[in-house]
Amino acid sequence: MVSDRVQRLLEGDRRALTRVLTWVENGGSEGREALRVLFPKSGRAHVIGVTGPTGSGKSTLVGALVRVLRERGKTVGIVAVDPTSPFSHGAILGDRIRMQDLTTDPGVFIRSMATRGALGGLAATTADVVTVFDAAGMDVVIVETVGAGQDEVEIADTAHTTVVVNIPGAGDDMQAIKAGILEIADILVVNKADLPQAESVFKQLHIFTDLQRQAGWDVPIIKTVAHKDEGAAELADAIEKHREFITDSGRLEEMSRQRAQRQLLAVAQAALLEGALSKAGDLVDELVEQITRREIDPRTAADKLIAAAKS
């Protein structure tokens, strides 16, 4: 059953792809089995993270970028983690009409992810969905996130090239709040560049990139007007240039190794805890009660839990 669907997915069957993605998102044994087979077939796609606040027009920008990539003959998978993205169900009608050429294109596959679920779980599931798209033969996988919170910074870790979308009018707050997000950018975009304050944001970002130079890579700042498709080709060029840079410099391989280690440790940690909890049984509730009553400290309680799970 699983191997049959996986085989059809590898042959390009979109319905099989949809089914396998559902399995993977549900986290059950079918998903595990599918990933075991698909993981070795992945590793070819270029993964692009596109991050920016709600209202920055990043979904429209992703749409414009995908059109350029399609013209260049690339197949594209889109993973939308933002619940307010027009790629998700909550889209307003205008956005959905604008995206219609993408949703009917056989070279484009869009998957919208719910942001609910356990902390860290979303990052892990997003990485698995990217693996499935990658194994299914997508040349490019775009992961779209709002870029707020640690969970989303971890999702950005999945990407080879991270694009951070800024807009005019964010004012002084930009520095205070988005600094952590700006730091993960390989490419910066000033969208809505036809607005009057765009030049000021552009200059601020220039000051930022001068301070935050990456070795061997100057973070480009690209002006776009996404709803007119302006700047999308330049963005695609910058992404391609970054892909060449990380490939030639050996950074891609280094990133793959770091990601492998993170994934291994995250999965091992979750599995170890799950195993210990299932063996410890009622002791967990008892220890929680004892900590609540301050009879025992959490560290000593954890030692007892681990000892009980081992015996």
Add this chain to the structure above:
Amino acid sequence: MVSDRVQRLLEGDRRALTRVLTWVENGGSEGREALRVLFPKSGRAHVIGVTGPTGSGKSTLVGALVRVLRERGKTVGIVAVDPTSPFSHGAILGDRIRMQDLTTDPGVFIRSMATRGALGGLAATTADVVTVFDAAGMDVVIVETVGAGQDEVEIADTAHTTVVVNIPGAGDDMQAIKAGILEIADILVVNKADLPQAESVFKQLHIFTDLQRQAGWDVPIIKTVAHKDEGAAELADAIEKHREFITDSGRLEEMSRQRAQRQLLAVAQAALLEGALSKAGDLVDELVEQITRREIDPRTAADKLIAAAKS
């Protein structure tokens, strides 16, 4: 040695307190031993989280609040997690002078925490520092954070009452970026309320609180001008009211239980992984290499790692 210092800490010796805090922050065996003894003596302090972006004047507000609490006879511990806080070493001179009455007050103890270190580690260490202050007899412990990122949301989880500081002029961006932070607020503050745009922020926050009602608790919105000490008494009153609400409604006990569970699982998970890694030895590097080369998927690799650690 450890029990001697812990004893002196419990008798009110500030130098012993400083030493124990350093032990706890370093995460070594002395810190563990101190926490084992101190944890059962904690659980009395009211823990207040104060969160807001750099530039919101939250440190000045904390200063004003502490003065009110001192007038009301409370002893106060301050944990500053924000590296740009004037409570930290990087303070500009003006701020330090303004804070001088606090730093020389024997009823106030200030600890500044570095934000570097492992992810999640900061939240765990902050919780431990709060435990030490609590056991040392502080009536109130204030944890000051910037409120960006998942790590800081977890730190806010340590608090019984969370105060989120807003300022005029943040504009439309407020909704997009800070929504996740506003949601954790038990009390909202509009600081710099003498600025012209303050009324507009106040109204926006009112709309927000109308949408996000907590059962049994109406989130108050308090206007302050922290550098003139205006509104600090109202803030202290609101905090006291919230403390009564969570005590009477049983929410305090529920929070303690949830916190106990989170702490137990977090510590157990970290200890389990540490144990497995030390037993698995070179196999870890080998598995990372195999995942990097896509010969094995992370989940299967994690199963091998766990199996090896058990044998």
